[in-house]
Amino acid sequence: MAKKTTTSKKRAVSTDYGADSIQVLQNVEHVRARPSMYIGGVNKDGLHHIVWEILDNSVDEVINGFASKIQVTLSADRKELTIADDGRGIPVDKHPKLKIPAVVAVFTQLGAGGKFDGESYRHSGGLHGVGAAVANALSERLEVRVKRGGKIHEVAFVRGVQEGKLVSRGKARGTGTEVFLRPDPTIFGQKALLDPDVLRQRIEAKSYLHKGLTISFVDESTNKTEVFHHADGIAEYLDKLITVRGKPAVHKGHFYIERSDDPKLELALAWTEASETTINSYVNGVPTPDGGTHEQGLRSGLGKALRAYMQAHKLEPKGLTIGLDDIREGLIALFSVYVLEPQFQSQTKNRLNNPEVATQIEGVVRPALEQWLHENRSLGDAIVARVILSARARAASRAAVSSVTRKAAGHAKIGLPGKLADCGSNDPAKCELFIVEGDSAGGSAKMGRDRHTQAILPLRGKVLNAAQASIAKVLKNEELGNIVKALGCGIGKDFDIRGLRYDRVILLMDADSDGHHIATLLLTFFYKYMPELIRSGHIYIGQPPLFRVDVGKQTHWAADDDHLKRILAEIKQGKPEIQRFKGLGEMMPKTLKDTTLDPKKRQLIRVGIADELATDRTIHDLMGKDASMRYEFIMERAADADEIDI
Template structure:
């Protein structure tokens, strides 16, 4: 038995915390985390450009495929010795967490990297890193391995012109399962940076593909909006986009157009960093847009009798780019995916509301066309609600039209309702007992679902399990599908947390993607994440979704006195209804994955390869990824 005393407490020093828990700093060690290393260094160069100290940024993917160089013509990281640490400023920036020049707000008015950990995190997670700095006519060099200096700061011979910083690094293969960078991901991020920082020349050199591209966009996000519209094949209903740019305490840039599309597409950025999870700037934009349009409609008395216009109607078809630059951004986590500054919401809302309202009043013909489009959306949404209510009433009075094994909910036909499509009768029984019947319906399926990718339409329609799914949803299938008839706000796939469960989920995803795609485009389809393991340590219980999560939990509690008791669930049917509710069904504690399609062409190709009749394509896919332990086919 180990003794739990002061000797058991471990204090990680230097960059060791980063290497022990990389996920805390870069979000994980998969592809996203790997490429995040590049963004951290690029963001530092962008910060120089944002503050008027750099005009060019060059990123090079070297011949080996896993070495990157990021160079700029900024001021160059200082190399003089720090009075307190007696180390050069360059060594401090690269070896000490929370060391940087952006805390006091004197050297950078706005910046993406304000935590002072980016460069040091990259250094900690790199097999090798070399920094070269040009300052005051001289050139300096320093090398590192896994965060530790391997050379002193060297002043190279000869005089040099200009200034700037160049960072070359290779990810550590003992940290990352794969260290080869994806050129297309790098290119897309750099092109976006050139749109957001107009006038900055961004060059990407791919030595693997032997290509070189330079991005320079003097019109900034206006050019970006045009590119996004073209990519999405969205037809604008007005020729000239709304644009707004102001440089005050908050520098705000907005470009938007209403299109014929039925969805809203918003891309937001803070100091050049994409905020995929939104935040207060997005909230302010949406609120300002809604108020501006409502004010215009009310002022000109344009609301038809009997039509109720919602926020969703106003924003339907919007394609917008929102970019702000602020001095002290408060991000949610080091990966900076969401902005939390509360004061930003009001600032953005006020600016957007006044500018859009003025623009609409100055362009009456454009504004009236936009309002006509909004009213049409409101009428369509009202018709959809009426149809949904009719289907709900019909389903309530004629239960024989619904599958006998469907355990329906009280609020079927309303947006808050949920349908869980569950693997197997046993799991369906547990889910039925554990659910909240007020808003959660359960449809159990027996065995593996038909592979609809390689089946004829007649075979698909004749399949009993598919019939039950379609009948329960109530909105039809294929070209005749009418989303207005959908009986549930969310459709949630719930299968065992093992390979068989993943296979069933894949089969269902294939069916929905091919035959009911609007469920995905409308954001209605989700995947539940049930636990695979229960881990009891002392009086505490932990739930692990897979083997990696189990290992992580055990490692975190390795020094505890109690011996962990691990239970592996053979299936959802083994879970007590109360446990299934707490871990998987309860909206307050569960985890849901929304099904989204970022790249239509790539998704189509992967489904065709994996699920289609051509076995050779499937064989190639498996062999190409045979070394990847995460592939499960």
């Protein structure tokens, strides 16, 4: 009786559903029918994944001490690849149950491998006996040559199916395995090509992970051969990553540990000026881009070690919560761990799931890092300073987000402040912003400036103390708000230095105690809410004169009282006439230009941070809400004060 069917525009579906409707696909057939189940997809990543399966088998021989050399050869047309090692060679004798050569079983039977009992391989990246068979099933052609027992043994496969018998011939010195494969274009596409850059990166990473390994990459498409061997392992790899990221480390010495007992691991890490966190982790030599329990243990160990160090040396800032994100910000870590029975999330091995590993890793990392911090106080303090700055920036960002969400979406683009006398140039590299004290000083500066490259923003009196104010108050403050608008790089979470409209931001205050106080308030604001401007060298302090000394036709400018005394001491003839400027507003525009604005004549002090931790302490002790810190500071130095400006 014919089966009844219902038809649609897409396809015909049988209404009969019996035992004969159940298909049983095994081994090669199942892999080819559902490749994404085994390699994650038939895209570029999947194409290279079948290479990693073969490469990892060779690396497993290295991990367990049976091989030291691997060669990877990419064909000129980039459609074929050969991987050879000097390991033990895959067994070629007949399997007692399957009655076929073991090497044939490895490449045709899912679940056939030598890594189940823990005897042939103590640590291994391949555990399921699937990888070689998957690579074979998805290859148009795959050939295996094994050197073992003094002979060369060869067998070939076409789309996973054995072609001819295993052949043994000639004489061979040593042992090893060579696998040639050509990925199947009917699976990956006719235009699919192996990428030499992708291959090179993985090969180089392997050479760093395994100190004794020498791995060669022969790229016939460019006639180039590279040999990778790194005696210092991942410690050397860390230096390279820091260089590639382009962000220097905040401490000179790297933290490094190596452990041979279970859990066997190697870890190298450093904190950098970068805002992102980079953790490259590996389990049994296999990269785990999605992390897993080993990374959980690492993160927990880092956090507990840093917090214990801060508590021991009383470095915890008052009123500030340090989170794990603050501790990890800027971190670059290379972490390689070996697990006896790893449980990966899938055949692609992107994530480790062993629950016991997290506790094991934390138990190793925490005491080792804590001891290293105590033994290297200067490095430890530099790391803590980096963490505190991150925490303050994150707190400011949260407050800024809370404030910004209350504003209408249409206000995202904020206009320039009305008091700003902007410059004509649109090239930030050539532009300067002078933040001046008062409208009268602003008037003189506007008339004495170079209108093409110099912008002037006058402030009204002393600005808000940002160390004692919330981000909401800072954003509502007119004077500080005008600075944020003029700079154009945002604040808090929205800060992006690429939007900075001026290469130099120059604080131009009167050369008296009030001017110094205003400059201090502005520096506090920049340090708390725009620290990257200081770190990048964009903040300067102008040096206007406090005195004018005329002797005959000569004019001298004195920055302060001590400078005035030195000038007067050098005058041998004539009677000096001394004029003390009460403020910049008293200066004629030409005088202000000649002494303070003209790049050829002026003096500027670039603001920098020599010691992050000391700077953080000073600003938050002397400018923060706790008045007792300031009182103590003043009383300790009261005897040194010659004159108090009230």
